[in-house]
Amino acid sequence: MMLNPRHEEGFFYLLAAIGGLVSAVGIGAALYMEHSGHVVTGMNNQIVWGLPHVVAIFLIVAASGVLNVASMGSVFGRKLYKPRAPLSGLLALAMISGGLAVIMLDLGRADRIIVAATHFNPTSVFGWNVILYPVFYGVVAVYLWTMMERRMHPWMKVAGFATFIWRIVLTTGTGSIFAFLVARQAYGTALLAPMFIIMSFCWGLAVFLVVQSTMYAWNGLTLPPLVLQRMKNLLATFVAAVLYFTIVLHLVNAYFAKNIAFEYFILFDSEFAGMFWIGQILIGTLLPLALLFNPATAAKSLWVNVAALLVIVGAYFQLYVFIIGGQAFPLDMFPGYDVKSTFMDGMVDHYSASLPELLLALGGIGIAFTMTTIGVRILHFLPQDDFAEIEAATSATD
Amino acid sequence: MTAPQEPGSNPRRAFIAAAGAGVAGLGFTAIAPGLHLMAVGQADAAEVRKAGSAASPAVRWGLLIDAGKCAPGCTKCVDACHTENGVSEKLPDPRQNSQWIRKIELVDRRDGRKTELPMMCQHCANPPCVDVCPTGASMKRADGIVLVDRHTCIGCRYCMMACPYKARSLVHVPLTEQNPEVPRGQGCVESCTLCVHRVDRGQTPACVESCPEGAMLFGDLNDPSSAIAKRIASVPTTQVRSDLRLNQGVRYQGL
Numbered sequence: 001m002m003l004n005p006r007h008e009e010g011f012f013y014l015l016a017a018i019g020g021l022v023s024a025v026g027i028g029a030a031l032y033m034e035h036s037g038h039v040v041t042g043m044n045n046q047i048v049w050g051l052p053h054v055v056a057i058f059l060i061v062a063a064s065g066v067l068n069v070a071s072m073g074s075v076f077g078r079k080l081y082k083p084r085a086p087l088s089g090l091l092a093l094a095m096i097s098g099g100l101a102v103i104m105l106d107l108g109r110a111d112r113i114i115v116a117a118t119h120f121n122p123t124s125v126f127g128w129n130v131i132l133y134p135v136f137y138g139v140v141a142v143y144l145w146t147m148m149e150r151r152m153h154p155w156m157k158v159a160g161f162a163t164f165i166w167r168i169v170l171t172t173g174t175g176s177i178f179a180f181l182v183a184r185q186a187y188g189t190a191l192l193a194p195m196f197i198i199m200s201f202c203w204g205l206a207v208f209l210v211v212q213s214t215m216y217a218w219n220g221l222t223l224p225p226l227v228l229q230r231m232k233n234l235l236a237t238f239v240a241a242v243l244y245f246t247i248v249l250h251l252v253n254a255y256f257a258k259n260i261a262f263e264y265f266i267l268f269d270s271e272f273a274g275m276f277w278i279g280q281i282l283i284g285t286l287l288p289l290a291l292l293f294n295p296a297t298a299a300k301s302l303w304v305n306v307a308a309l310l311v312i313v314g315a316y317f318q319l320y321v322f323i324i325g326g327q328a329f330p331l332d333m334f335p336g337y338d339v340k341s342t343f344m345d346g347m348v349d350h351y352s353a354s355l356p357e358l359l360l361a362l363g364g365i366g367i368a369f370t371m372t373t374i375g376v377r378i379l380h381f382l383p384q385d386d387f388a389e390i391e392a393a394t395s396a397t398d
Numbered sequence: 399m400t401a402p403q404e405p406g407s408n409p410r411r412a413f414i415a416a417a418g419a420g421v422a423g424l425g426f427t428a429i430a431p432g433l434h435l436m437a438v439g440q441a442d443a444a445e446v447r448k449a450g451s452a453a454s455p456a457v458r459w460g461l462l463i464d465a466g467k468c469a470p471g472c473t474k475c476v477d478a479c480h481t482e483n484g485v486s487e488k489l490p491d492p493r494q495n496s497q498w499i500r501k502i503e504l505v506d507r508r509d510g511r512k513t514e515l516p517m518m519c520q521h522c523a524n525p526p527c528v529d530v531c532p533t534g535a536s537m538k539r540a541d542g543i544v545l546v547d548r549h550t551c552i553g554c555r556y557c558m559m560a561c562p563y564k565a566r567s568l569v570h571v572p573l574t575e576q577n578p579e580v581p582r583g584q585g586c587v588e589s590c591t592l593c594v595h596r597v598d599r600g601q602t603p604a605c606v607e608s609c610p611e612g613a614m615l616f617g618d619l620n621d622p623s624s625a626i627a628k629r630i631a632s633v634p635t636t637q638v639r640s641d642l643r644l645n646q647g648v649r650y651q652g653l
Contacts, residue, residue: 037584039570044493048555048568108553108568108585115550119533126532126556182526182642183562331564333517333638334653337504341517343497343564 008218012377019370026363029356030105038108041357046344047327051353052106054319055361058203059099059368061174061196062315064167065204066091067140071167072234074143074160080230083383084212085160089144090375091211092167092204093137098368100133102360125176132170139163148379171197178322185253185262186326195245199315202238206311209235211372213305215382223301224385232304236292239311243285246318262329270348272325275317284314324351446600458523458542459592459647460619461606462626462635465504465515466652467613473501475516478608482593484577489570496567496582498590499605504653513653516605516614518590519544519565520638521647527557527566527589536587542619542647543592553585562639565589592616592647619647 033040043050066088073082104113121127143159146152175196181187209231216223254263266272288307290297297303328349333339339346353361375381447453479499480486489495499518505511521544527536528544535551538544546557546566558566566589569582576582579595593603601607606614617626629635635649 034585037571038568039489039491039494044491044570045495045497045558045567046493046564048558108555108587109551109583110553110585112550112552115533116552119535119550121531121534123529124532124556126530126554130532177556180530181560183560327559331562333563334502334504336507337513338507339502339504341500341502342492343500344493345500345502345517345564349493 012373015373016370016377019366019373022366023363023370024366026102026360026366027105029359029363030110033106033356033360034110040354042352042354043357044349044351046349047324047351049323049327050351051320051324051357052102052361052364054316054323055364056099056102056106057174057323058315058319059095059102059364061171061200062203062207063092063095063099064136064171064174065200065202066095066208067163067167068201068204069208070143070160071164074157075164080227080385083385084208086144086147086379087212087215087376087381087383088208089140089147089163090379090381091208091372092140093144094368094371094375095207096133096136097371098364098366101367102364105360105363106357125173125180129170129173129177132166132173136166136170139166167200168197171200174200178326183331184326185259185329185332186266186322189249189252191245191249191252195242195249198238198241198245199318202235202242202311203315205231205235205238206308206315209308210305210312211376212383213301215376219382221382225299227383227385228301228304229299232292232298232307235304235308235311236289239285239288239292243281243289246280246285258332258335261332265329265348266321266325270325270328271350272321272328275325276321279317280314280321283310284317288314327351447598453539453541453543455540456620457540458619459597460521460542460617460626461592461603461648462615462617462629463515463648463650464611464613464615464652465513465650467611468501468514468516469611469613470503470512470514472514472610474608474610475499475605475614476501478604479518479590479593482577482596482604483580483591484575484582486575487571487573494570496569496588498567498588515650515653517563517565517638518605518648519561519592520563520644521590521592523645523647525644526560526562526642530556530560532556539594543594543597544589545591545594546587546589548581548583548586548588551586553587555587557587561589562642562644 041050069081069088070085072078073080073085104110107113109115116130120130139159139162143156143163146156146159172193175193178187179190179192213223250263250267253259267276288310291303291307291310292298297307328351330339330344330346330348333345476499483498485496485498487495499516502515502517504513504515506513521538521542523538523542525536525538525544528538530536532554533550533552535547535549536544536557537547553568555568558564558568566587568587569584572584573582580591582588593601593605596603602616603614606616615626615629617624619627619630621627622631629651630649633651635651636653637644637646637649
């Protein structure tokens with residue numbers, strides 16, 4: 001059912017206002033943290049990255065993944081995805097903005113962000129990211145320009161290809177933040193770079209599906225069955241691929257004698273075990289797969305969207321277990337010894353986010369939401385499908 | 399956990415090599431029996447570094463900690479460090495306090511043997527904290543001391559994620575009444591500086607000076623005639639997490 005135009009406009013302003021308010025509260029929380037110090041957070045010198053990082057990394061990873069929709073059209077020539085490329089670009093910019101805002105505002109010295117731009121350490125993955133992220137903005141902006149400006153259309157494929165390459169590099173950089181950490185059992189494996197890429201495909205597509213469906217519903221439209229079927233199949237493939245990487249990661253880790261205690265901790269004997277099995281595996285993986293493969297639910301837009309939302313919820317569980325759980329387990333400095341100290345050596349740490357850091361994290365989502373809401377309103381990015389062309393192309397490729 | 403034997407650990411070969419090469423870990427096979435380690439440490443203290451002159455890459459400052467001598471329950475090194483460096487904040491959540499140095503109690507699971515030792519920044523030759531720092535604020539001085547430039551640290555805590563020793567702390571609160579020689583600041587990461595301000599004056603670190611048992615020996619690992627190099631050449635020593643091959647400046651014996 002399409003909204004009455006007057007109500008529709010009011011509803012848009014309401015949504016934009018809510019998004020703006022959440023963003024403003026998040027920034028306010030960051031200012032409070034900046035003024036008081038990180039003492040007002042649940043983070044400490046053992047668990048140094050907390051909820052803000054979980055949310056920020058979700059947004060950054062999903063931001064690059066959502067661009068996959070555009071790449072499917074421009075790089076791999078899938079006609080069904082081409083009309084979706086502009087929305088995919090907009091979502092990428094919105095989410096990376098939200099994620100980066102949270103990361104930057106959580107810094108102990110957020111006022112020194114200019115230092116990060118003017119001092120570069122080439123051996124630091126964070127340092128690489130200082131280059132990767134601004135260039136990401138640039139290539140996506142140019143890509144959007146080639147899509148929106150008719151005279152630039154000839155450059156669209158080149159821009160799309162450059163964007164695809166860059167987003168792969170960017171997510172490799174995000175995964176490598178953890179892959180390059182030798183200190184802790186949870187990290188320090190090259191598998192994390194490709195795993196983050198497949199996670200980005202999955203989470204980005206889930207976000208795209210939810211936003212796309214919302215836009216269709218807003219305009220009184222229903223997602224065409226062909227589009228729904230294609231995209232839900234792709235989502236199911238990505239969910240299964242993330243599961244595959246998860247299994248391999250834990251299987252290999254569990255084989256290494258030095259990591260057995262950690263694997264037992266994270267999978268069976270901690271507060272994170274429930275989040276892993278129920279949050280990541282059941283809610284974020286098995287239920288969505290069931291919904292996406294069961295013929296009774298897979299053909300219905302509602303259930304596909306529920307599956308996509310569950311994937312997003314599961315993603316937060318996955319990152320929480322990975323980031324917080326990985327830090328909660330004690331550093332194994334003295335194998336063969338029981339260890340204790342005034343600084344939690346040998347002990348599992350516990351973390352609970354405080355209100356300011358929760359608000360900061362939500363602020364990042366608010367920024368992404370607000371940018372998306374205003375962007376789709378101003379730029380008219382509702383996908384315009386030419387079904388005769390798609391069906392012809394589909395039957396040709398099938 | 400025991401460090402792999404370093405090349406030249408054969409006593410005779412070590413003697414010959416140390417005489418010519420001056421490489422850390424090589425040296426004489428014996429130390430004068432009964433010599434007090436603390437006294438040696440002080441005698442081994444640094445040359446005064448003139449203001450404006452660069453630290454010398456010919457030197458590699460290090461510590462040798464004898465866990466066998468570290469007295470149970472004694473925290474004099476911790477107290478001395480925190481007094482010297484003005485680390486005085488006591489937060490409701492102790493995990494948010496800065497810990498430049500801490501005492502660790504170890505119980506051997508095989509025989510129940512108890513050991514205590516101080517743990518601090520290990521001043522690695524290949525420090526992960528320096529590798530990961532996006533701004534280069536984490537740095538290794540030419541003489542091997544790993545430091546944080548408080549002017550360029552942005553408080554991202556990536557170095558804390560990377561440190562295998564949990565040796566780094568974020569300053570969680572605004573600070574007052576600092577030691578002018580040891581600038582600290584809210585939102586910056588910090589760790590043991592090996593009392594670089596004292597070392598540059600020709601003194602030993604505060605922890606070394608305070609240890610009543612003489613369990614800590616400070617000196618130049620690169621100088622084969624230094625007490626620390628001789629000691630490392632003559633007794634089995636350990637680098638914590640030697641599997642990472644970080645070549646720490648802090649070594650332990652008696653583990």
